Amino acid sequence: MGTTIRGKAYVLGDDIDTDQIIPAEFLSYNPSDPEERKYFGMYAMAGLPKGQLGLPAGDVRFVPEGEFKSEYTFVIGGKNFGCGSSREHAPLAIAEAGAQVVIAEFYARIFYRNCVNGGYLLPCESVERLVEKVKTGDELEVDIEAGTVTNHTQGETYQVKPLGDIKPIVDAGGVFAYAKANGMLSE
Amino acid sequence: MxxxxxxxxxxxxxxxxxxxxxxxxxxxxxxxxxxxxxxxxxxxxxxxxxxxxxxxxxxxxxxxxxxxxxxxxxxxxxxxxxxxxxxxxxxxxxxxxxxxxxxxxxxxxxxxxxxxxxxxxxxxxxxxxxxxxxxxxxxxxxxxxxxxxxxxxxxxxxxxxxxxxxxxxxxxxxxxxxxxxxxxxxxxxxxxxxxxxxxxxxxxxxxxxxxxxxxxxxxxxxxxxxxxxxxxxxxxxxxxxxxxxxxxxxxxxxxxxxxxxxxxxxxxxxxxxxxxxxxxxxxxxxxxxxxxxxEPLVAAPHSPDNTKTARECSDVKLDRAYIGSCTGGKITDMIFAANILNGNQVKIPTFVVPGSTEVHSDMKRLGLNGEPVGPGDKCIEQILVDAGCMLGAASCAACLGGPQDTFGRLNEPMNCISTTNRNFPGRMGHKEAGVYLASPLTAAASALTGKVTDPREYVSEPIQTGTAGVC
Incomplete structure (x- = not known):
């Protein structure tokens, strides 16, 4: 993963649970099948209730109807992002739609772990609450080494917390790559 | 040390x-x-x-x-x-x-x-x-x-x-x-x-x-x-x-x-x-x-921490009751519900899903006190069916919504009282459905009235579950 990532932001509220990210009715697709996997992109964020799709407007789809890819690179959340089930389909769906980074105040732990160990998304923790500062469609750029997020649309800069313990796994690209690099798994 | x-x-x-x-x-x-x-x-x-x-x-x-x-x-x-x-x-x-x-x-x-x-x-x-x-x-x-x-x-x-x-x-x-x-x-x-x-x-x-x-x-x-x-x-x-x-x-x-x-x-x-x-x-x-x-509690829509007493919600009208899942579909949960539903009729559609085939088997084998039924006594399954409940086969079923044809799934906006574990928007199916999480006692009492109901109106003596769910 490069040290800077730039793209558009999609803004959500607090307590975005895995049923909102990818509703249970779509879990019959097999993520290990390349053709079926694409559908997780199509249905990413399909469980968001009315008024909560892309804040502050609340009526902006993450992925256009009938399409597989999102125009958004960043997902911005508030507290407790990714709570609920252990389904790895959640970070996978966001990544499959094309997003690369989630920035939230804090995460439910299984979602966070799945982001990191599966190498799907970079889960950043914001120092301040961004849900009311960033608007859906704003152009953001995260500098992972510097721990900063620049909002090119609003002309603001925000801080994100250091990755800490999980940095070696993020840098490796997931737990398998990390374990191989550290001699825990044979090549 | x-x-x-x-x-x-x-x-x-x-x-x-x-x-x-x-x-x-x-x-x-x-x-x-x-x-x-x-x-x-x-x-x-x-x-x-x-x-x-x-x-x-x-x-x-x-x-x-x-x-x-x-x-x-x-x-x-x-x-x-x-x-x-x-x-x-x-x-x-x-x-x-x-x-x-x-x-x-x-x-x-x-x-x-x-x-x-x-x-x-x-x-x-x-x-x-x-x-x-x-x-x-x-x-x-x-x-x-x-x-x-x-x-x-x-x-x-x-x-x-x-x-x-x-x-x-x-x-x-x-x-x-x-x-x-x-x-x-x-x-x-x-x-x-x-x-x-x-x-x-x-x-x-x-x-x-x-x-x-x-x-x-x-x-x-x-x-x-x-x-x-x-x-x-x-x-x-x-x-x-x-x-x-x-x-x-x-x-x-x-x-x-x-x-x-x-x-x-x-x-x-x-x-x-x-x-x-x-x-x-x-x-x-x-x-x-x-x-x-x-006192008996519920978690009101749409979060498990939205806790209220059942009494506070007594004016909430319900469309459905659901008794099932890993949380509330065990044999003791079924015995709790059956003790309230016994001899009564549910007022709203009430879906019952055993957590496992063993639970289902025990529902056929055991009676109200958790002991094997004697001749002429009703088993838990019979009590629930006679009260008007619809009984499904053991599965996760509608707890997490699932495919559209899932037994008990909330396919339209409605209020459901449920013994399950989660009530985020859309969890049991429809995004605009409201799920009240409750104990099997509260869910059963509410099934009888069609409103969120404190089970103290129906239960006073401790409910015996015998060796149900143990041996």
Missing amino acids: ARPMTMTEKILAAHAGKTEVTPGENVWVDVDILMTHDVCGPGTIGIFKEKFGKDAKVWDNTRIPIIPDHYIFTAEDKCHRNIQILRDFVKEQGIKYYYDPDFLNTEAGSGMPNPYRDPNKTSYKGVCHKALPEEGHCRPGEIMLGTDSHTCTAGAFGQFSTGVGNTDAAFAMGTGKTWLKVPPTMKFTFHGDIPAYLTAKDLILAVIGRIGFSGATYKAMYFTGSGISSLTLEDRMTLTNMAIEAGGKNGICDVDEKTLEYVRARSNRPDWTVYTEDEGAEYDFEAEWDLGSF
Whole structure:
């Protein structure tokens, strides 16, 4: 993963649970099948209730109807992002739609772990609450080494917390790559 | 001497080959049991094969129970196909503990399967978190991972158990290992005996209401005190089951004679260790309750921490009641509900789904007091059906919505009172449906009135559950 990532932001509220990210009715697709996997992109964020799709407007789809890819690179959340089930389909769906980074105040732990160990998304923790500062469609750029997020649309800069313990796994690209690099798994 | 430790810390230390661990420390541990099911199994198997090779063997085919339970009773071909993926993998790997829905034809276009005719005569079990202890996979002192957030249920047996994603499961499937951050422990003490009008569901809703549904994020939730000792193992499972609803990494209870009796009767391995909390162990948070001070609770839409008393919600009109799931579909839950519904008629459509085929079998075998029915007495199943309930086959069913044709799924906006565990928007189907989480007593009382109803209007004497759910 490069040290800077730039793209558009999609803004959500607090307590975005895995049923909102990818509703249970779509879990019959097999993520290990390349053709079926694409559908997780199509249905990413399909469980968001009315008024909560892309804040502050609340009526902006993450992925256009009938399409597989999102125009958004960043997902911005508030507290407790990714709570609920252990389904790895959640970070996978966001990544499959094309997003690369989630920035939230804090995460439910299984979602966070799945982001990191599966190498799907970079889960950043914001120092301040961004849900009311960033608007859906704003152009953001995260500098992972510097721990900063620049909002090119609003002309603001925000801080994100250091990755800490999980940095070696993020840098490796997931737990398998990390374990191989550290001699825990044979090549 | 090692620092005083909690049960969770001791289990993680032992499995990391260390004499002590400290909260916040990352450790690699040996896993005892890895469970997967039909929703996350195919993805896990895919990653396992991609990363370890198509001819790779699992680390231990006696320690990977595979329990299909989520999308069984649906006509959707992809769900049937996923069962076939499990069947093929089980055969290829020689997986010893697999609980096949043997009535299910996986050919495309085979439609809605006809359920088992006799719950005693099928290899199928139903909801994994209920089947795991029934089939002897839960033991004190062990580490269990499962590809389901409610894997924390097994902590009722004094073990460390937590939910993981497909990648972590695939890693453990090949290596028998995972990395874990040692969680700080929160201690919840309950004093006194549980009153007749409460179940463990009310206790855990109170806990989540108090700390918030992210209040235990990354933490262990330890439940103790005379109030917990007084609970059956099944009711303790209701407590630990919902640890995840406060964000908890795991929930855990002390091991006592009830635990040992259950595990000795069920376990297929003799080698396990009982850990206890050390005097002086450090807690991140402590709270105490006197069970006599409680009243029946619900969690109103759309969050498990939106706790209110049932009385406060007495004007909420309901369209449906649902009694089922790993949280509220055990045999003791069914006995609780049956004691209120016995001889009455439900006022709203009421769906009952046994948590497992063993629960279903016990519903046919046992009566209101949890003992086998005598001649002329009604069994639990008959009581519920006579009260007007619709009975489904053992499965996760509508707890998580699932495919559109799932039994009991909320396919339109409505209010439902449910003994399940989660009430986020869309959890049971429709995004605009409102789910009230409640105990089986409160759900049954509400089914009779069509409004959220305090079960004290229907129950005064303690409900006996006998040896139901134990032997």
